[in-house]
Amino acid sequence: MAVNDLIINCILEGKTYENGAETNHLERMYRKFCENAEKGEDAKLDIFGKSETERVQIIKQFFEWIPVPDSYFSRFQKSPEMASAFRDYGNKAYMEDDYGKALRAFNLAVGFAIPGGPDLAMAYVKRADLFLTLNEPDLAQRDINLAAKLAFPKKAAQKLIDVQNRCVTVANRKNASVNVPNSKKINEARRFCNDKFFKLKSPHASIQNVEEFVDIDYRSECGRRVIVNRDIPAGTVMLVDSPYAFMLENLLKWDTEHCHYCSRPILGGIPCNSCTFAWFCSDSCCAKACTGMHKSEHKYLPYLQCHPMQCRIVTAARILFTAGPEELYRLYETKDPIYFSSKFGATRGFNQDGIYEVDSYLPIFHLIAHPPSKFVKDLADTFKALLMVNVIEQTTDFFRKPKYAPNCNIDEFKDFVASVFLRHMRSFEFNAITLSKLQQPIYSDPNNNTPSLNLANMKTLRYGAAVYPVLCLLNHSCDPNAVPVRSLKHARTSVVALKNLKRGDEICISYTPLFTLQDTSDRIKYLLDRYNFFCACDACNHCWSNANRTNACGESHCDKCHRYLLSGQCPACMERDKCMPQIVGNLQKQATQIEKLIEGQQFKEAEKMASSCLESCEGFSSCFSLFIDLQYLYKRALVGLFNQ
Numbered sequence: 001m002a003v004n005d006l007i008i009n010c011i012l013e014g015k016t017y018e019n020g021a022e023t024n025h026l027e028r029m030y031r032k033f034c035e036n037a038e039k040g041e042d043a044k045l046d047i048f049g050k051s052e053t054e055r056v057q058i059i060k061q062f063f064e065w066i067p068v069p070d071s072y073f074s075r076f077q078k079s080p081e082m083a084s085a086f087r088d089y090g091n092k093a094y095m096e097d098d099y100g101k102a103l104r105a106f107n108l109a110v111g112f113a114i115p116g117g118p119d120l121a122m123a124y125v126k127r128a129d130l131f132l133t134l135n136e137p138d139l140a141q142r143d144i145n146l147a148a149k150l151a152f153p154k155k156a157a158q159k160l161i162d163v164q165n166r167c168v169t170v171a172n173r174k175n176a177s178v179n180v181p182n183s184k185k186i187n188e189a190r191r192f193c194n195d196k197f198f199k200l201k202s203p204h205a206s207i208q209n210v211e212e213f214v215d216i217d218y219r220s221e222c223g224r225r226v227i228v229n230r231d232i233p234a235g236t237v238m239l240v241d242s243p244y245a246f247m248l249e250n251l252l253k254w255d256t257e258h259c260h261y262c263s264r265p266i267l268g269g270i271p272c273n274s275c276t277f278a279w280f281c282s283d284s285c286c287a288k289a290c291t292g293m294h295k296s297e298h299k300y301l302p303y304l305q306c307h308p309m310q311c312r313i314v315t316a317a318r319i320l321f322t323a324g325p326e327e328l329y330r331l332y333e334t335k336d337p338i339y340f341s342s343k344f345g346a347t348r349g350f351n352q353d354g355i356y357e358v359d360s361y362l363p364i365f366h367l368i369a370h371p372p373s374k375f376v377k378d379l380a381d382t383f384k385a386l387l388m389v390n391v392i393e394q395t396t397d398f399f400r401k402p403k404y405a406p407n408c409n410i411d412e413f414k415d416f417v418a419s420v421f422l423r424h425m426r427s428f429e430f431n432a433i434t435l436s437k438l439q440q441p442i443y444s445d446p447n448n449n450t451p452s453l454n455l456a457n458m459k460t461l462r463y464g465a466a467v468y469p470v471l472c473l474l475n476h477s478c479d480p481n482a483v484p485v486r487s488l489k490h491a492r493t494s495v496v497a498l499k500n501l502k503r504g505d506e507i508c509i510s511y512t513p514l515f516t517l518q519d520t521s522d523r524i525k526y527l528l529d530r531y532n533f534f535c536a537c538d539a540c541n542h543c544w545s546n547a548n549r550t551n552a553c554g555e556s557h558c559d560k561c562h563r564y565l566l567s568g569q570c571p572a573c574m575e576r577d578k579c580m581p582q583i584v585g586n587l588q589k590q591a592t593q594i595e596k597l598i599e600g601q602q603f604k605e606a607e608k609m610a611s612s613c614l615e616s617c618e619g620f621s622s623c624f625s626l627f628i629d630l631q632y633l634y635k636r637a638l639v640g641l642f643n644q
């Protein structure tokens with residue numbers, strides 16, 4: 001296969017370039033590493049249980065850096081040939097009515113075209129044409145404007161005029177069919193979301209991004225935890241957090257569907273001017289990324305594409321670039337006690353003025369990172385940390401004789417950065433929060449002008465992961481009392497109470513599907529393997545599982561003694577459960593109404609009704625099936641509300 005075909009195949013199909021194509025640079029380095037380790041007579045690769053710095057020192061003796069071949073960097077750079085090849089692919093897919101594939105190919109044609117050149121203008125016009133077929137005149141108009149601003153070939157000017165005329169027709173048709181009262185309702189719902197879910201009402205004096213009724217404390221069994229310092233009703237927003245760093249899962253496979261800066265889903269994005277990997281929803285996101293965290297990624301991403309690098313490695317690199325070499329150097333040189341001394345306890349992440357500052361690096365440095373449990377993984381991670389530091393050195397100016405440290409010993413500083421890198425790779429495993437969205441419609445039928453967006457029933461799709469300064473402090477419970485909900489409009493996540501909380505209660509979310517869906521032993525095993533803790537929440541202590549869920553007849557567990565009740569009355573706590581059948585009947589009726597509201601896309605009304613039902617469930621046994629159903633309805637209402 002010709003090299004260009006191979007590259008196009010790898011980009012379109014998401015395969016790695018190395019599939020049998022040529023010697024893998026990473027493999028060469030691994031081989032060399034093993035040879036060196038064998039040669040060393042006293043080669044003791046005893047890194048298990050050592051600190052990150054010690055591990056880097058031990059491995060370094062056997063690690064030999066082989067400079068990155070130039071060809072790695074040129075493969076995925078902008079090129080008119082690639083842009084035109086993608087345009088041809090797009091045309092072919094368009095003719096075959098495969099609009100999803102056509103859009104991807106035209107996006108890539110835009111991404112690979114040389115900035116300012118005619119290939120870029122032509123790719124934009126092709127994409128505009130496709131958007132018109134998909135009944136998206138606003139996106140088409142944006143592409144037409146971009147093409148007109150660029151060097152669109154004069155001899156093809158008529159084409160641009162034709163597309164523009166079609167755009168006006170489609171836009172008029174679409175405007176005529178817009179349902180005005182409906183859009184008014186949606187705007188109202190958006191304002192409601194803004195005010196209720198994405199603004200703090202009374203911000204905490206020393207912990208940013210949380211309400212004043214939230215505190216951080218520490219317990220030896222579970223580390224730091226977040227608690228409420230007063231009674232809180234179900235439905236209350238307790239914190240609103242933004243990611244410090246995030247990574248798109250398919251970043252190295254040319255994810256053109258999400259903004260690389262704010263992570264929002266996009267249809268007609270604009271590409272980075274310097275590399276082919278990053279895409280943005282707007283000029284402002286592009287500018288912010290290219291002068292900030294993405295500034296140095298242009299160079300090293302092509303290198304990483306050639307190797308099967310995981311999301312957590314690229315995220316660790318992004319955290320380092322977000323913190324910046326100056327901050328890391330200050331840390332390395334002064335061994336700042338705020339970072340290194342408060343290793344345990346509730347003060348981790350707080351600065352010397354006692355403030356938990358969410359934009360600073362400190363909370364992220366202090367995210368929990370359990371010691372490795374498998375030797376081979378530990379070895380591979382340390383190797384990759386050393387490798388990444390060398391890639392960064394060779395491709396960016398991160399380690400270039402820094403202004404802030406004229407006498408810097410670069411080799412030692414590099415080792416320190418490798419150890420911090422290792423720390424973030426591990427902490428990502430225990431702290432990363434999934435980024436997901438409702439599944440987009442697949443463009444297969446252009447005549448179906450309004451794709452049936454039934455928000456109530458759409459599935460979610462995971463597309464990335466992020467680390468958050470405050471959200472990452474929430475511990476797990478299999479019977480959670482709170483749920484994180486994300487708004488793609490704000491790129492922020494709120495945590496909302498699912499139950500009435502009492503003063504001193506810990507805010508817990510679920511790291512795994514609700515306990516009702518899995519058996520206790522499976523949940524415990526998963527949490528131990530995946531997050532390194534033995535779950536001791538109520539649901540695990542009392543072995544709650546799907547098998548002993550109550551049924552619709554109102555059978556339940558007693559709140560006090562957790563005894564299984566067939567009659568709805570506990571022999572030991574008779575008084576307490578007396579009116580259970582009436583309460584159950586009433587709530588059941590309301591649950592049916594909420595379901596109908598959600599199906600009718602009346603999410604605001606559904607949210608109100610569901611939160612008041614959750615509030616009136618005070619004192620219910622947590623494994624009462626109706627309560628779980630109401631929680632589920634409440635979450636569906638929130639998802640619908642935020643996606644309108």
Ligand SMILES: C[S@@+](CC[C@H](N)C(=O)[O-])C[C@H]1O[C@@H](n2cnc3c(N)ncnc32)[C@H](O)[C@@H]1O
Binds near residue numbers: 476531
């Ligand atoms: C996202 S962090 C939560 C914050 C963490 N407690 C800290 O101090 O930074 C996840 C880690 O917290 C601990 N953890 C979370 N939920 C727990 C639970 N129910 N029981 C014990 N440890 C828990 C585990 O060590 C887990 O790997």
